[in-house]
Amino acid sequence: MRCRRPRPLRAALLLLLLAPALPATPAHASGAPLRVVSYNICGNMCSAAPYDNGKRLDSVVAQASATGWNADQLFLQEVCEPQYDEILARLAPQGFQGHYGPTLSGLPKVCGGHPYGNAVLVRGTVGATADLDLTVGGESEPIRVPCVRNVLRGTANWACSVHLYWDDGTRAAPEARRLAEQAGAWRDQGLPVLLAGDFNHSPHTATTEPFYSAGFVEADPGNAPTFGAKKIDYVFFGYPDLTWREAEVLPLDPAISDHRMLRAVGGRD
Template sequence: MIRASRATTSYRVLHWNVAGNTMHRGSTSDGLVTSIVDSIRGDGAVLVSLNELCLQQYDALISALRAAKWPADPENFARFAPTVPGRSGGPCGGKDYGIGMFSKQPLGGAARLTLPSDGGEPRKLMCAALRDRPRVRFCTTHATFVDAYRLPQLQAIFGQVDAYRANGDQVILAGDFNVSPDFGRMDRFYSSQVNTPYNRNNTGHYREVDDSDPVNCPGYGETTIEANNGGGPCGKGSKIDMIFVHEDDYVASASTGDAKPSPRSCGGAACSDHRVLIGQVALAS
């Protein structure tokens, strides 16, 4: 029997941990904002996830993307979730610090879920549906690096995505997960379709856009850390930034991922200690 090809809808997704406080101290004029806008436009992104973003940088990006005529609706294309509220002596020069998302097409309302506490920064998962495609939901998160709380936060993240799917939504999930594809904690979430020497023992249902790369550590993908730390099963650096889709919605043959070096347009240095992750995400229609 010949099976018909699956109809697909594709989304160009950009995720980047921009180190807006640790490397830029909240600056909006040192090249970071321009580099983000240039990356969005240069890579043709229609959905954007940013971690470690300061509120003033988020506001500057709204103005810059409007000026570039990037959003279809300049009044409804961005959402922000503070994880550290602004305070004197805090990060970002006292302004809010958190995660942000941008969409070329208008967004619906955003849901902001606080993840199980690790005793430090109250980390969050933020999700918003596309206004004109309300069954497609985009999410961003920045999970903890505290080992004892990694699994509880991952369970909360993927549990919420599962709940959206049970309600009939297709979800694109992007973020800095502070775990790598081959970590044992990921086995229960990563799709069993992925079984390579570099990522095995999976029992879950989620695919990552770079896991089918036939050259760069198959099943694991390219490093997303700017300085090669020698980590990862292929020794080419660790991958902790990822873009996930449920295997039932994901059309692997029409999806790709690529981790690009951080632009060096912030005073001649790399703009972040993370690389820019680009995903061509094909969802079954």
């Protein structure tokens, strides 16, 4: 959420309560489920004490570590590029690849002049990347969504890290419609899609409704708060063949972010 910055880049780009803990290693007859983490790590704004950048990076890496929660895909928002670089370097030996999508760069007060944006990291091969420019005009920074086409356990899919605008919905709603349209086009091509991140708006509002309407299934329908008393972070599964989904919101860690981490699992019976 937030990050109202001075001036946007000019370059154009291509085109979920604190729930019961999810089992560490859920077992299902059809094979291992898809395990994902969505986390707005507040990598620029949450920089002064008591925030701890080392703990922030360790926490993200632990979610994907084979000795930790063993996530398959990580969706991060409000990330400084050096933070992304270190996370990827630490997870690459475990088979992770990633894509970083900057929204701002070269501003001394934003990530010390380093690029600032969003990221997606996935276990397995990345066959293609896309940077969806959802900006409709009037935003104080570009709204761009990095996506990867990933092959996970032999199945190709698109995975996108989402950070929509933090207004009253005037701009966020059309941004959401653009994203839902592109994600729907990928699904029409037979590719499952996973959208996760900070949507900055409540469930079933004009901003989030396009995803429900397009057939995406939210992993956490319980409306657990992820930012203060609000639920604004989501995992939307666009996987028609999944038969179950579960999610949990972890307690706020005030040394890392002003958002709570959202973890989700989806699988087949």
